[in-house]
Structures are given as structure tokens and as C-alpha cells.
Amino acid sequence: MRPTLQIAPCSIAAPKWVRRTLRQRGFTMIEVMIVIAIILILVGIGVGMYQRSIQGARESVLKEDLQTMRQAIDNYTLDKQQAPQSIQDLVDGHYLRAVPVDPVCRLDWTLHFSDQVISPDQSGSGIDDVHSSCDGTGVSDPSPYNTW
Numbered sequence: 001m002r003p004t005l006q007i008a009p010c011s012i013a014a015p016k017w018v019r020r021t022l023r024q025r026g027f028t029m030i031e032v033m034i035v036i037a038i039i040l041i042l043v044g045i046g047v048g049m050y051q052r053s054i055q056g057a058r059e060s061v062l063k064e065d066l067q068t069m070r071q072a073i074d075n076y077t078l079d080k081q082q083a084p085q086s087i088q089d090l091v092d093g094h095y096l097r098a099v100p101v102d103p104v105c106r107l108d109w110t111l112h113f114s115d116q117v118i119s120p121d122q123s124g125s126g127i128d129d130v131h132s133s134c135d136g137t138g139v140s141d142p143s144p145y146n147t148w
Contacts, residue, residue: 055139058103062132065100066148069109069130072096077118083126087111104145105134 069087072095077083080093087109090096102109112129134145141148 052139055104059138059140061103062145063148065103066130066132069096069100073127073130074118077122077126077128081119081121082124083114083118083122083128085126087127087130102132102134104132105136107133109133110146 069090072090073084076090076093076095084090084093087096087099091099110131110133111127112131113126114128115125116128117125118128132145132148137144138148
């Protein structure tokens with residue numbers, strides 16, 4: 001018969017700090033509260049940045065819409081030798097596909113009527129400029145919307 005090798009259990013005890021950490025399986029209440037506070041602060045910062053980026057995008061669309069409508073007014077006036085009497089005239093004359101909606105405040109456009117002529121052949125007066133009806137100021141451009 002062969003002799004069997006028997007291993008005696010280790011009699012060296014683990015240090016006190018190892019035994020303590022092995023017993024701790026969860027977080028204390030203060031640790032959880034600190035983590036939640038940090039998460040709330042980060043979410044608050046993220047929401048603010050998101051809202052500013054959305055407003056900046058709306059302002060960019062507003063500037064583009066104003067530029068497009070002003071260009072359509074000039075083209076209409078030069079082609080027809082008469083300024084449009086409404087924005088709908090630009091749509092009816094196929095200078096715009098549709099009347100754009102003010103992306104910032106969803107109000108109607110402020111139209112500027114003038115007797116100023118663009119070309120010597122122009123026979124009638126009408127719209128020569130368009131502005132936003134919003135009273136607020138821009139985020140990217142601190143001037144009032146209705147002056148753009």
C-alpha cells in the first residue's frame with residue numbers, strides 16, 4: 001500500500017483588514033448619496049448643454065430661412081418688375097416651396113414694406129425685407145431676433 005500524503009490546514013490567519021473587507025459586501029449610505037449627487041450634477045450640466053445646442057440649431061435655421069426668403073424677394077422683384085405683396089406670392093410664383101415657420105418662436109414673420117425700387121424698370125412697391133417676430137435675443141448672436 002502506498003502512503004498517502006495529507007496536507008494539514010493552514011494555521012496562518014488572514015490579517016485583520018482582509019477579514020474586515022471580506023465581510024463588507026455593500027456600500028454605506030453616505031457612499032451611495034455621494035455617487036447620486038455626482039450623477040445629478042453631471043446630468044444637470046448635460047441638460048444645459050443640450051438645451052443650448054438645440055437653441056443654437058434653431059437660430060441657425062432662422063438665419064438660413066431669412067436669407068432664403070430675402071433672396072426670393074429680390075429674385076421675384078427683379079423677374080416680375082414688382083415687389084411681392086405677401087410671402088404667399090413667393091410660393092405662388094415658385095420662388096419658395098412653402099412659407100417657412102419661424103423655428104425659434106413659431107410666430108408669423110414681420111414684413112417690411114417699402115417704396116424703394118431695386119431696378120429702374122420696377123413698377124410697384126411691396127415687401128422688401130422680412131424679420132422674425134421674436135422679442136428674445138440669440139444665444140450665438142446676442143442681438144435681438146427681430147433685427148436679424
